[in-house]
Amino acid sequence: MxxxxxxxxxxxxxxxxxxxxxxxxxxxxxxxxxxxxxxxxxxxxxxxxxxxxxxxxxxxxxxxxxxxxxxxxxxxxxxxxxxxxxxxxxxxxxxxxxxxxxxxxxxxxxxxxxxxxxxxxxxxxxxxxxxxxxxxxxxxxxxxxxxxxxxxxxxxxxxxxxxxxxxxxxxxxxxxxxxxxxxxxxxxxxxxxxxxxxxxxxxxxxxxxxxxxxxxxxxxxxxxxxxxxxxxxxxxxxxxxxxxxxxxxxxxxxxxxxxxxxxxxxxxxxxxxxxxxxxxxxxxxxxxxxxxxxxxxxxxxxxxxxxxxxxxxxxxxxxxxxxxxxxxxxxxxxxxxxxxxxxxxxxxxxxxxxxxxxxxxxxxxxxxxxxxxxxxxxxxLFKEPVRELIIEGGHFNNHIIVCGYGPLGKEIAKVLKHKSFQYIIIEHDLKLYEEGVQNNEPIFFGNAAQRNVLQSLDVKNACAVVMTFHNLEKIRLVAQAVLDMAPNAHLVARVRDEKEKKVLEDLSIADIVVSTQVLSKEMMDRLLYCHI
CATH class of the missing domain: 1.20.1530.20 (Na+/H+ antiporter like fold)
Incomplete structure (x- = not known):
């Protein structure tokens, strides 16, 4: 006992x-x-x-x-x-x-x-x-x-x-x-x-x-x-x-x-x-x-x-x-x-x-x-690494800025290239940046939250800015920097769920893609397609 x-x-x-x-x-x-x-x-x-x-x-x-x-x-x-x-x-x-x-x-x-x-x-x-x-x-x-x-x-x-x-x-x-x-x-x-x-x-x-x-x-x-x-x-x-x-x-x-x-x-x-x-x-x-x-x-x-x-x-x-x-x-x-x-x-x-x-x-x-x-x-202890952006061919106009060259960024770049859209990728991870260079992408090394970087990419003339990362703090920093320079910019971001979407409601982000909603819709479409 x-x-x-x-x-x-x-x-x-x-x-x-x-x-x-x-x-x-x-x-x-x-x-x-x-x-x-x-x-x-x-x-x-x-x-x-x-x-x-x-x-x-x-x-x-x-x-x-x-x-x-x-x-x-x-x-x-x-x-x-x-x-x-x-x-x-x-x-x-x-x-x-x-x-x-x-x-x-x-x-x-x-x-x-x-x-x-x-x-x-x-x-x-x-x-x-x-x-x-x-x-x-x-x-x-x-x-x-x-x-x-x-x-x-x-x-x-x-x-x-x-x-x-x-x-x-x-x-x-x-x-x-x-x-x-x-x-x-x-x-x-x-x-x-x-x-x-x-x-x-x-x-x-x-x-x-x-x-x-x-x-x-x-x-x-x-x-x-x-x-x-x-x-x-x-x-x-x-x-x-x-x-x-x-x-x-x-x-x-x-x-x-x-x-x-x-x-x-x-x-x-x-x-x-x-x-x-x-x-x-x-x-x-x-x-x-x-x-x-x-x-x-x-x-x-x-x-x-x-x-x-x-x-x-x-x-x-x-x-x-x-x-x-x-x-x-x-x-x-x-x-x-x-x-x-x-x-x-x-x-x-x-x-x-x-x-x-x-x-x-x-x-x-x-x-x-x-x-x-x-x-x-x-x-x-360490400042964010910044490299000088060397942009050849003059100013950009009516282009799409893709922030991030991770798995989602790569897929977006592939579709934009296929549809012949003009786009620029900004990446802050040195390894991903070098990978983009090897793939002959229009990629530049820098922090998308820094205003001088956005200015170099002609953010005021961009038709859209896509944020491919899902870190809420980073999304907020980039969105605020873009909106300060281009108040009417078309912003697209991704979040995991509705709770994260509500956190970003105070920002003027035109389109917030909720991953769970998109995935559930895609899965239901495929499921229904199987039964038809």
């Missing part, structure tokens, strides 16, 4: 804390960790004396690794090869080696422990970053794509990090160990490939054919656990097996259905894992080393940001490099899993675990604040 009361108390505490934290846009990860701390301190229940909790939380990591593998797309890697294999690889290698070197030099750590900690600290929080960037729409911004590329490589880097722990745990000559590991890896891949091609795919096909969600979900869990068990048989971790199972199904027809069905289970089991992380935290150790934790937090985030900035600045403008660097400056959730695994294998002691876990948690808490104020920080 006491155990039931503690479980009910833990669920209630987790719910209340997360409800409060969501008001301030904190990730639920923080709520679960704080719940773990509270339960350990007040109910004296922790994973050291609750074996079932430890197994369940480990299964949460297995599901996390499976979903990471599921999101691992070779097509996406091909499109973003520079961001992934140049920015990402340099960030992980330089940051990991530097932190490992500092751990041995400043804290006299054994080399193996220093390498694990160093490379774990190099990882960033995929869950928090992608969630916030997707919500704000910044995932499609230049810095968002750079951050995504780096995060993708960090996900790939998890594989050698898991292997590294496996190798370090075995007390045999290194050369023989590497050969044995490579042989086992080859056999594991071969067996998993055969199972995937001849067994798993057919098995899932039969499960789908039943048209029963429970049977399909049961089949997916079987595949995950089977892959994890096969990996464990060859001497690897369950997590590694789950990761490759995800990769195996990433290119299949079932990918999105699996993601949708597994999401609630994964989030719940991950919540238990993060609860178990908080459950391990000893507040007395945190209080005793509080100054050291704050210094480490500041130093780690600052160094990560400086390294990322130094890498990205080689190829990109300062502003983009700065925003990318701050975006990935925190330490990620998988670092927590690596620290727990390292502690379980006696690579780090209890005190070190408490300190590094506290640093990770605090860096996660800081992340939403950093990302929400990213533009403000960038504006203070």
């Amino acid at each position: 006491q155990q039931i009361a503690i479980i009910l108390g833990a669920i209630f505490i987790a719910s209340v804390i997360n409800i409060i934290l969501k008001r301030f846009d904190f990730p639920t990860i923080i709520g679960y960790i704080l719940t773990g701390v509270i339960v350990a301190e007040f109910f004296h229940l922790n994973v050291h004396n609750t074996e079932i909790l430890e197994y369940v939380s480990e299964f949460g990591i297995v599901l996390l690794m499976f979903t990471i593998g599921l999101e691992f797309s070779f097509r996406e890697l091909k499109v973003m090869k520079k961001e992934v294999f140049v920015y990402g690889a340099l960030q992980v290698l330089i940051t990991g080696l530097l932190f490992a070197f500092m751990a041995t030099l400043l804290f006299s750590m054994p080399l193996r422990s220093a390498i694990i900690i160093g490379f774990a600290l190099a990882l960033s929080s995929t869950a928090i970053i992608l969630k916030i960037l997707n919500e704000t729409g910044e995932i499609h911004a230049s810095y968002g794509r750079k951050a995504l590329g780096i995060l993708l490589f960090q996900d790939i880097a998890v594989i050698p990090l898991l292997l590294m722990i496996e190798i370090f745990t075995k007390d045999v000559p290194l050369q023989a160990l590497i050969l044995q590991t490579l042989l086992n890896m080859f056999l594991f891949f071969l067996l998993l490939y055969i199972l995937g091609k001849y067994v798993i795919d057919r098995f899932l096909h039969y499960a789908v054919a039943t048209k029963n969600q429970e049977i399909f979900l049961l089949a997916v869990f079987f595949v995950i656990i089977l892959s994890a068990a096969v990996a464990h048989y060859f001497g690897f971790s369950y997590s590694l097996g789950a990761f490759f199972a995800g990769m195996l199904l990433a290119e299949s027809h079932y990918k999105y259905q699996i993601e949708a069905d597994l999401s609630p289970f994964r989030d719940l089991l991950l919540g238990i894992f993060f609860f178990s992380v908080g459950n391990r935290i000893d507040l007395s150790i945190i209080v005793d080393h509080f100054g050291q934790i704050i210094l480490l937090l500041t130093g780690i985030m600052l160094l990560k940001a400086l390294i990322a900035y130094g890498i990205v600045i080689i190829w990109e403008q300062k502003r983009t490099a700065f925003k990318t660097a701050l975006t990935i400056s925190q330490v990620g959730e998988f670092a927590l899993a690596l620290f727990v695994m390292a502690y379980g294998n006696k690579f780090i002691d209890e005190t070190t675990l408490q300190i590094v876990v506290s640093v990770v948690v605090l860096s996660m808490i800081a992340t939403p604040f950093i990302l929400k104020n990213l533009k403000r920080l960038a504006d203070k």
